[in-house]
Amino acid sequence: MMAIWFLFALMTGAAVFALLWPLSRRPDPALPEGGTDSVLATETEFYEDQLRDIERDAARGLITPQEAEAARAEAARRLLRASRTLGDPAVARVGEPALRHRRAASAFALSTVPLIALLVYGLYGSPGLPARPQAERLATARDAGRDLAAGVAQIETHLAKHPEDGRGWEVLAPVYLRLGRTEDAIRAYESALRILGETAPRLADYGEALVAGSDGMVTQKARTAFEQSLAADPGGVKPRFYLARSAEQDGNRDLALSRYTALAEASPADAPWMPLLRESIRRLGGTPSAAEAKPAPGEDQRSAIRGMVAGLDQRLAAEGGSPEEWARLVRSYGVMGERDKAADALARARAALGDKAAPVEAVAREIGLSSP
Incomplete structure (x- = not known):
């Protein structure tokens, strides 16, 4: 030192x-003569x-x-x-x-x-710190990037040899999404869904990747994924938010506002998505004051979910709906344990949809409803 x-x-x-x-x-004390x-x-x-x-x-x-x-x-x-x-x-x-x-x-x-x-x-300096040249600091940052790239490459190599490893695709998909490789993320989620099956979180993540791949637009394909996710888990935050955004993008401001507000009322006041919800509610002319209050947990939240399902039932009974919406209603009643209402919704869906009721029949088989 x-x-x-x-x-x-x-x-x-x-x-x-x-x-x-x-x-x-x-x-020089004296320049030379003539110098x-x-x-x-x-x-x-x-x-x-x-x-x-x-x-x-x-x-x-x-x-x-x-x-x-x-x-x-x-x-x-x-x-x-x-x-x-x-x-x-x-x-x-x-x-x-x-x-x-x-x-x-x-x-x-x-x-x-x-x-x-x-x-x-x-x-102003740091004489007590150990020496760390700039090259070393830059090398540390590069090492972090190389570690991530190496990890991705390792998983990709594994999946090239074992393409039916659904868990590998599920691990790789969100990494692709974070790196901005949306098309790769979409394909990875599709592989995970095909191999591991459809679950509410997996469908919600897949729908989010589709939204990212379409520059924030909720396409019909993404909307279907969110509806299927919500049917499996009526309390899912991600599908509820994106379905509200879908309604807003379609110009249905009233429906979008009601969906944003319902999600805000069912969410904890300190939830990380609350600022975005409040901003969306204000943008549509609503008052987010109800969303500011911390909702009561437990039974009140379950009551809110039952209210949403009942509202969907009333709208389908009055106006009709798509096969996916009827399937969501049947699945919601099945998840809530209200099998009589699920069977009634299935019968009404068959009558309303006729030969287009295939998605509803698939849900009925999943939740164990007997065929007619």
Whole structure:
């Protein structure tokens, strides 16, 4: 440690000496006889040659008349300045008082500049920290990126050999999404769904990847995934939010506002998605005050879910709906354990949809409802 500080001090001293040495030198006390005149003659010859070069270039057309005139003026100014400097004995010689001032300034700079540098480093630097060069810091950041890339490559190599490893696809899909590789994420989620089967979280994540791949638009394919996820888990936050956004994108502001508000009322006040929900409610002209209050847990939340399912049932009974909506209603009643209502919803769906009731029949088989 002491060796490095000694080296720093030596380098600082050398730099200061190199800069201040010319100030401390005594000039030649007497120029040689005719020295000024000879130097001046040399300077004059140089500038005369330069003027001749300018005239020659102008005659050849290498420079314009305006450029030639400017060059002549500059050469004349330099010649005049050299003549005045060399012809002034006061400039050619530096007296002893001026020399003493220069040496004093040199000594002051030599002693003060290193001290100021050390003081500033002591106040604002980190002398107690171990040495860590910039290359090492950059290497650390690169290592983190390489670790992630290496992990992804390792999983990809494994899946190339074992493409039916659904768990591997499920692990890789969100990593792809975080890296911005949305198309790869979508394919990975599709593989996971195909191999491992459909679950509410898996369908919700798949729908989110589809939204990311369509620049934030909730496509029909994504909407179907969210509806299936919500049918399996009526309390799922992600599908409820994106279905509300889907209604907003379709121009159905009232439906979107009611969905945003219902989700906000069913969510804890400190949930990480609450700021986004409040902003969405305000954007649609609603009042997020109800969403600000912390909802009661337990039975109240279950009551809210039952209310949502009942609202879906009433809307389908009054207006009808798509096969996916009927399937969601049947699944919701099945998950809630209300099998009589699920069977009734299945019968009404068959009557309303006719030969289009295949999605509803699939849900009925999943939850164990007997065929007619």
